[in-house]
Amino acid sequence: MDANQEPTVNRRPSLLYGALSLVLPGLGQAIAGQFRRGSGIFLTFIVLAGLSIWTVAQRARFPDLTLSAQIFWIVFLECAALLLFLICIRYLLNRFLIKDVSGQVFTQWGLIIFYAVAIFLIADSLLSNAGTSEELQQVYESTTVFSAAIFAVFWFWQIGDAARIGARQEIPSMGPAIASACLLIFVLGWNITQIDLPKAIEEYRDTQVILRQLIWPWEAAFEFEVVSVEATARVQAPCPEGEIGPPENEPIAGESWIIVTPTCGELSVLSLSGEFTPGTELTITGGNFTPGSEVEIFWKNPIGNPFRPRGVGETIIPIDENGEFVTNLNIPQALIPDTAVGAQIHTVVIREESTVVFTWRLSREMKLALVGMLETIMLGLMATFFGIIFAVPLSFLAARNLMSNIVSTISAITGGLLLAVAGLILAGLITGQISSLLGGLSENPILIALIGLVLVLGLGYLGWRLGSWGLATLGERAPAILSRILTAFLFALIGAAFGYALGLFFSRGIRAIILPDEVAALTEDRYAIFGAGVLGVISFIYAYRINFDGEIRIGMIIYAIVRTIMNIVRAIEPLIWALVGIIWVGPGPFAGTIALTLHTIAALGKLYSESIESIDPGPLEAIQATGGNRLQTIIYAVIPQVLPPFISFTIYRWDINVRLSTVIGLVGGGGIGFILIQWIRQFEYEAAGLAVWLIAITVSVLDYVSSEIRERFV
Amino acid sequence: MLQIENLTKIYDDGTQALTDVSFTVEEGEFLVVIGLSGSGKSTLLRCINRLVEPTEGRITWNGRDITAADQSELREIRREIGMIFQHFNLVKRSTVMTNVLSGRLGYTPPAWSLINRFRKEDRVRAMQALERVGIPDKAGNRADELSGGQQQRVGIARALMQEPKMILADEPVASLDPVLAHSILGNLERINQEDNMTVICSLHFLDLVQRYASRVIGLRDGVIVFEGDSQDIRQLSDERFKEIYGEEAERLGG
Numbered sequence: 017m018d019a020n021q022e023p024t025v026n027r028r029p030s031l032l033y034g035a036l037s038l039v040l041p042g043l044g045q046a047i048a049g050q051f052r053r054g055s056g057i058f059l060t061f062i063v064l065a066g067l068s069i070w071t072v073a074q075r076a077r078f079p080d081l082t083l084s085a086q087i088f089w090i091v092f093l094e095c096a097a098l099l100l101f102l103i104c105i106r107y108l109l110n111r112f113l114i115k116d117v118s119g120q121v122f123t124q125w126g127l128i129i130f131y132a133v134a135i136f137l138i139a140d141s142l143l144s145n146a147g148t149s150e151e152l153q154q155v156y157e158s159t160t161v162f163s164a165a166i167f168a169v170f171w172f173w174q175i176g177d178a179a180r181i182g183a184r185q186e187i188p189s190m191g192p193a194i195a196s197a198c199l200l201i202f203v204l205g206w207n208i209t210q211i212d213l214p215k216a217i218e219e220y221r222d223t224q225v226i227l228r229q230l231i232w233p234w235e236a237a238f239e240f241e242v243v244s245v246e247a248t249a250r251v252q253a254p255c256p257e258g259e260i261g262p263p264e265n266e267p268i269a270g271e272s273w274i275i276v277t278p279t280c281g282e283l284s285v286l287s288l289s290g291e292f293t294p295g296t297e298l299t300i301t302g303g304n305f306t307p308g309s310e311v312e313i314f315w316k317n318p319i320g321n322p323f324r325p326r327g328v329g330e331t332i333i334p335i336d337e338n339g340e341f342v343t344n345l346n347i348p349q350a351l352i353p354d355t356a357v358g359a360q361i362h363t364v365v366i367r368e369e370s371t372v373v374f375t376w377r378l379s380r381e382m383k384l385a386l387v388g389m390l391e392t393i394m395l396g397l398m399a400t401f402f403g404i405i406f407a408v409p410l411s412f413l414a415a416r417n418l419m420s421n422i423v424s425t426i427s428a429i430t431g432g433l434l435l436a437v438a439g440l441i442l443a444g445l446i447t448g449q450i451s452s453l454l455g456g457l458s459e460n461p462i463l464i465a466l467i468g469l470v471l472v473l474g475l476g477y478l479g480w481r482l483g484s485w486g487l488a489t490l491g492e493r494a495p496a497i498l499s500r501i502l503t504a505f506l507f508a509l510i511g512a513a514f515g516y517a518l519g520l521f522f523s524r525g526i527r528a529i530i531l532p533d534e535v536a537a538l539t540e541d542r543y544a545i546f547g548a549g550v551l552g553v554i555s556f557i558y559a560y561r562i563n564f565d566g567e568i569r570i571g572m573i574i575y576a577i578v579r580t581i582m583n584i585v586r587a588i589e590p591l592i593w594a595l596v597g598i599i600w601v602g603p604g605p606f607a608g609t610i611a612l613t614l615h616t617i618a619a620l621g622k623l624y625s626e627s628i629e630s631i632d633p634g635p636l637e638a639i640q641a642t643g644g645n646r647l648q649t650i651i652y653a654v655i656p657q658v659l660p661p662f663i664s665f666t667i668y669r670w671d672i673n674v675r676l677s678t679v680i681g682l683v684g685g686g687g688i689g690f691i692l693i694q695w696i697r698q699f700e701y702e703a704a705g706l707a708v709w710l711i712a713i714t715v716s717v718l719d720y721v722s723s724e725i726r727e728r729f730v
Numbered sequence: 731m732l733q734i735e736n737l738t739k740i741y742d743d744g745t746q747a748l749t750d751v752s753f754t755v756e757e758g759e760f761l762v763v764i765g766l767s768g769s770g771k772s773t774l775l776r777c778i779n780r781l782v783e784p785t786e787g788r789i790t791w792n793g794r795d796i797t798a799a800d801q802s803e804l805r806e807i808r809r810e811i812g813m814i815f816q817h818f819n820l821v822k823r824s825t826v827m828t829n830v831l832s833g834r835l836g837y838t839p840p841a842w843s844l845i846n847r848f849r850k851e852d853r854v855r856a857m858q859a860l861e862r863v864g865i866p867d868k869a870g871n872r873a874d875e876l877s878g879g880q881q882q883r884v885g886i887a888r889a890l891m892q893e894p895k896m897i898l899a900d901e902p903v904a905s906l907d908p909v910l911a912h913s914i915l916g917n918l919e920r921i922n923q924e925d926n927m928t929v930i931c932s933l934h935f936l937d938l939v940q941r942y943a944s945r946v947i948g949l950r951d952g953v954i955v956f957e958g959d960s961q962d963i964r965q966l967s968d969e970r971f972k973e974i975y976g977e978e979a980e981r982l983g984g
Contacts, residue, residue: 632822634815635819638832639832641811642888643837644836651846652828656823659823
């Protein structure tokens with residue numbers, strides 16, 4: 017657009033560069049020496065064009081990239097022609113008519129606005145007369161026109177850019193390019209997210225009912241009692257000859273009363289052909305009701321179920337100023353079970369619903385919501401608690417400053433690893449034996465798990481120490497070559513085991529994606545053995561030749577492993593963990609606790625380890641200098657320093673966990689979210705509003721409390 | 731007797747901090763190491779108790795080879811060598827008492843530390859150490875409530891708790907004003923003379939060196955460029971002085 021803004025000194029090369037960019041966007045810039053700029057323009061051009069065409073194709077009912085591309089380029093050329101026309105007009109105006117700068121700026125903006133309006137008009141007319149083809153109608157959306165129009169601006173800008181760079185070896189501003197790219201992405205984004213403002217405005221009223229209930233649901237929080245006055249009279253039906261039915265009521269002083277005459281009659285009958293025969297007409301007289309109010313007549317069948325009689329007379333009766341009324345009613349049709357033979361006693365009920373009384377009793381919904389809220393808070397608490405227990409030790413393993421100086425020799429690691437594995441297997445066997453003695457895992461799961469844990473940790477550790485010590489001692493006593501070969505051999509074993517696992521993983525995990533399962537399974541042995549062989553040989557050579565006596569920074573290896581695992585666990589959303597938890601232990605708060613605990617361990621582990629990494633190293637050095645061992649250094653130099661940030665992070669995490677647990681409830685993790693999603697699905701928006709309010713109150717109270725506590729510790 | 735033979739330290743990043751340093755320290759000496767910052771004083775002191783692992787060379791102390799010691803032996807050697815730091819290296823949030831007691835960790839079973847337990851006589855000894863450095867009334871205060879001079883006294887008390895046979899002091903007065911410097915070095919001198927304890931101390935100021943040292947070693951770029959007693963330091967010519975401190979150095983003190 018700005019190609020000819022200023023007269024150029026050196027015309028010929030500038031036009032050449034412009035022409036190059038006209039053919040291929042960015043080419044002129046690249047040849048003029050601005051290679052990065054040129055390639056950037058080219059890439060932007062490709063990406064934006066692709067995105068535009070793709071979007072247009074997506075929104076069509078029959079996605080066809082070729083068709084969309086054709087249409088896009090046609091519209092683009094139209095826009096470009098319009099733009100070129102405007103640029104020429106501007107050039108001529110500036111050259112011959114308008115000489116003062118403010119006038120030129122005015123024309124420029126005028127033309128920009130003209131361009132925008134023209135595009136809007138074109139888009140509108142295209143939309144209304146998009147030809148006869150249904151496909152064309154779908155593709156010829158206003159988005160096509162808008163994006164093609166912006167695209168034309170970008171195109172002309174980069175031509176002018178190339179020309180100017182070629183002419184003066186000076187870099188013009190990227191402003192118009194960035195602006196048009198942003199605008200284009202905005203237009204595409206508007207289309208892709210299917211934003212429809214007119215619809216939002218037209219259909220806003222539909223939300224009013226829901227919104228009103230959600231915003232002020234407090235009436236549902238308490239119980240309302242309906243105080244009603246009832247008077248009853250008994251009527252017999254059917255009425256065989258000679259029977260007179262139950263005795264008539266007498267007026268009672270001080271109470272509402274009704275008298276029904278006669279007290280014996282026939283029911284209305286609706287025959288199969290739809291013919292209605294009304295029953296015996298009753299006269300109902302009543303007194304001692306509230307003057308000026310209305311009463312309602314209900315009919316109670318012999319089983320005791322009341323219903324509104326229909327088609328047999330008025331059922332809403334006004335009361336006169338004396339508190340009395342008289343009305344007529346035919347005995348309605350009442351379904352009597354086939355087994356009921358003979359006369360039955362029905363009841364006429366007159367009910368005066370007078371007042372609705374507010375009580376301080378909580379409604380059922382409110383109680384449910386409160387229980388759910390409590391469950392949610394506790395869920396967050398428990399997840400935080402378990403998270404701390406696991407995150408604290410892990411965080412020490414994931415702190416670079418503590419781990420970086422832990423070194424070990426190959427022989428110590430080899431012996432340690434082998435005997436540690438042996439210890440683990442032994443622990444497994446012993447646990448199995450104890451388990452069968454105690455009656456199996458299902459009998460005493462916790463006891464056996466505890467024994468297993470202690471055995472695994474203890475024997476694993478013992479094996480590690482014994483193995484490291486054993487191989488190191490051997491290295492001192494035995495002939496050097498012997499211990500060297502032995503160590504290298506054992507190290508190669510470990511390497512081979514690792515390689516075997518990697519091979520299996522490659523075969524099952526990666527190849528299985530491409531190949532059918534059976535084919536992958538056929539060859540998985542070969543991959544595993546290949547992996548084992550390669551890593552075994554590499555480990556042997558490494559241990560034997562390269563780094564036999566040297567130290568391995570085992571601490572950094574552990575650090576890297578723990579960090580990686582924590583990063584992966586943290587990267588997976590708690591919602592996904594909740595799904596795992598639900599499959600594991602079924603829906604409910606326990607599943608939510610598992611999900612949050614896993615995520616909390618990783619998140620807190622990272623925060624903790626980072627605060628350990630930022631401590632003052634001086635006290636550590638001082639404690640080491642006094643002869644304290646690693647444990648003592650941690651207790652006396654690290655913990656006092658990291659306690660305040662640990663407490664602060666923990667409370668912060670608790671806060672987060674309570675918020676998250678409401679969301680986790682939505683997918684079945686228990687707590688208030690669980691109740692909330694059910695109410696939403698049952699369209700009980702008032703109850704849902706209660707839950708939302710409780711969540712909002714709890715979270716803000718918690719937010720305040722946690723920030724107050726944290727302020728005190730930092 | 732501490733013997734250092736051909737000590738060389740090259741850090742992982744390739745910095746050559748010490749080159750072939752050899753000297754001997756007799757028991758009861760007050761040895762001062764002088765040199766510009768970056769000359770290798772701190773590295774030298776930290777190599778003696780292996781807070782920094784020497785790259786090459788041998789350090790023997792009373793017949794024990796410190797450089798060859800394994801972890802548990804090293805801890806036993808370390809608890810007999812007290813150390814005082816330029817920035818005191820106290821745990822600021824812990825009480826003075828806990829900081830002093832932590833000097834006793836080398837003698838305390840590690841499992842006791844899990845419940846913060848010390849022997850009763852260690853607590854008595856800690857009070858005595860605080861009395862000896864003159865701040866018994868600060869025992870219950872948090873370490874960061876104390877002034878710089880007081881914090882360094884806590885550092886000395888912590889070192890005394892080790893019942894050391896040698897004290898390494900890494901620029902113990904560099905963060906303090908001159909009056910406090912004299913008071914802290916006076917403390918060290920008293921310990922040196924009363925207990926006949928070996929003190930190896932790195933210092934910046936020449937007048938402090940002249941006042942307290944019984945022997946002096948000058949380091950420049952990790953090489954020993956000067957060795958003598960305090961008399962020699964007094965008679966140091968400007969040329970020798972510049973050899974230690976570099977061309978741009980000016981003589982400040984006495």
